[in-house]
Amino acid sequence: MNAPNEIRAMLVESATRLFADHVDAGMLEAAKRDGWSAALWAVMESAELPRVSVPEEAGGAGGTLSDLAAVLRVAGRYAAPVPFVETALLGNWLLAGAGLELPRGPLAVLPGAPLSGQRSGDGWAVSGKRGRVPWARIAARLVGLAEADGELLVVVVDPAACLIAPGRNLAGEPRDEVTLHHVPALLAAPASAGVTARTLRQRAALGRALLMAGALERALELSIGYAQQRVQFGRPIAQFQAIQQELARAAGEVAAAVAAALSAAGAVEQRGEALFEVAAAKIRTADAAREVTLIAHQVHGAIGVTDEYPLHHSTLRLWAWRDEDGNEAEWSIALGREVQRLSAEGLWPLGLAFQAQH
Amino acid sequence: MFFENVDFSSLEVPAAAQALREEVCTFLQAEAAAGTFTPQVGHAEFSAEFTRKVAARGWIGMTWPRRYGGHERSYLERFVVTEEMLASAAPCAAHWFGDRQIGPSLLRHGSEKLKERYLPAIARGECYFALGMSEPNSGSDLASVRTRAERVAGGWRVTGQKVWTSWAHKAHAFFVLCRTSPDTGNRHEGLSQLIVELNAPGVTVRPILFMNGYHHFNEVFLDNVFVPDDRVVGEIGQGWKQVTSELALERSGPERYMITFPLLVELIRRLGQAADVRAQEWVGRLTARFWTLRRMALAIALTLERGSGSDGGAQQATVDLATEAALVKDMGTFYEREITDAARLLAGVEPDPGAHDAFERYLAEAIVYAPISTLRGGTTQVLRTLIARRLLGPRP
Known part of the structure; x- marks a missing residue:
């Protein structure tokens, strides 16, 4: 094993300890009410987790995107109720690339097409409306792309200057409607090369896939543990082949989801744009979510659907996340078009098609 | 939980293997164009001619040591060749088992004599193997095989029946999983692997046709077939362990x-x-x-x-x-x-x-x-x- 892997293994170990120590049933319940956990975020910030993959010259830890991906998977496993993807994978990437200072506090990122920007005094003001913006109402700052004078800018705005209508996803995570009406940009700078609405969306989908990989692992772990404890017909239900076969099938789905999400992270790290791999990862994790959530709930029986038992922290998130940043149908069509473009001759050898693009 | 030591983010086929891929691709296109084979989805066809050509390119026994006719190339290079063969639905049945299971198994467990006898011939595309695992009453429950070998001077006498033996009618030899000592309670003990050459006296091969009429399956009857001591693979009594590691390779x-x-x-x-x-x-x-x-x-x-x-x-x-x-x-x-x-x-x-x-x-x-x-x-x-x-x- 080479050195970067050892560093990553240590990072994963310390992140796992951090989440294990700080995420518990009480916190997750409180987060349903508050929308998130400020306390967990504070611990993560002091451990510099949101800056894992930010270059050292921009004030980060200088890790790779794959390092961050490994930690996001852990966050997904613990259902960490914080804007980790939005801050670490999206916001800080946009800001560091544009040479802007990274603010403290959680970030939300405005998705979709760039906002419209106008000159306003010495700076810029931005306008637009975006629905289902993750974490907007608890964010310290909103980050987005804006088009102004034919140029693509990265802009930072104060959420207090926006109109925010609260919304939520199935797991109670904030998904808000944000209206910006000539809101002054606190910071603005040209986006770096390779930053577009398209690559931003790919990264968002990658982040969601990584969280899903972790949530899938947790759903499987809970199911294995429960099957070994629950006694029916005089023995733990894990001893029944009918249960074993379902757990094995779930394990395959989880392994595939993890492989796909981590592989896609590697592709984005190497090439920036990786439609093929990101689409594949979002599709595969969503497919796995469908199968694994059904199996996990079936193995758990009725206790699994209750508010007091922790399975729903994972399954509700999986049902929410699979539809966020593009569901598996949308990404399948995008990937199908890409294959159509490559044509039968271009598709195989896949090794060439997968690795030689861009 | 799975793939613990794998870094998926940096997992790549090395660039050097891409040249190999193109080489295999070109070869397969030329062979298909020349009519050496007709691609067929499902069961790979058996073609001694094709297998010899593949061997001549050095694509059988790729990872094996040179002294046994191998080419000491990497598993990833072998992976690339396998991918190309499958993508073209090439007729690999004559060397598939030898390359994938028999070779690695002999390298691990086989005596020097066995390695020298079979590996170079497999790598040259001249010796074809089949696998004798299943029996009429032993399918998924492989440890229940009843084919038995009795100790005789200089070797073993094997009697029993194997079934679903793909290409036994064209192969030279097959691995036979059999019982060499009585079942004493631990069913995984007392099993051994022997190599039976299919032209040996006492071997009868009968076809079992697939539902579309295609013939690759056989049943193989072994009637008091003599197997010399030096055709025992690995240790007597260790057959179960050996066969399960082969299955892992197959999978x-x-x-x-x-x-x-x-x-x-x-x-x-x-x-x-x-x-x-x-x-x-x-x-x-x-x-x-x-x-x-x-x-x-x-x-x-x-x-x-x-x-x-x-x-x-x-x-x-x-x-x-x-x-x-x-x-x-x-x-x-x-x-x-x-x-x-x-x-x-x-x-x-x-x-x-x-x-x-x-x-x-x-x-x-x-x-x-x-x-x-x-x-x-x-x-x-x-x-x-x-x-x-x-x-x-x-x-x-």
């Missing part, structure tokens, strides 16, 4: 998810630029699932590669990855049917085994082949039991 490669891949490629060709949203969605999903299976298979190949450095390392890697291999095979064999279903429903043609169009013929072949993929090399249910054991730990 780990692209051949467990790529059999119907040529149908997917033909489907994409047929849809062409006319693909509608429905077709795009289906093709996109199939591509995503293929890519993921390939990433997992590559992870296994890479782990074998790493393990191959030290003596016995590859064996350890195989043991460690037995569950991962089972996972890939389980999902891969179902994936193969997803391609078939998509092709059937998107193209809307009736399956025609006599079709001139490659896509239509592949479709017919893939439908008939489908049931066997989830049976051979471990049924779905056996694989899932094995996976569950890893999840749940040993039974208390």
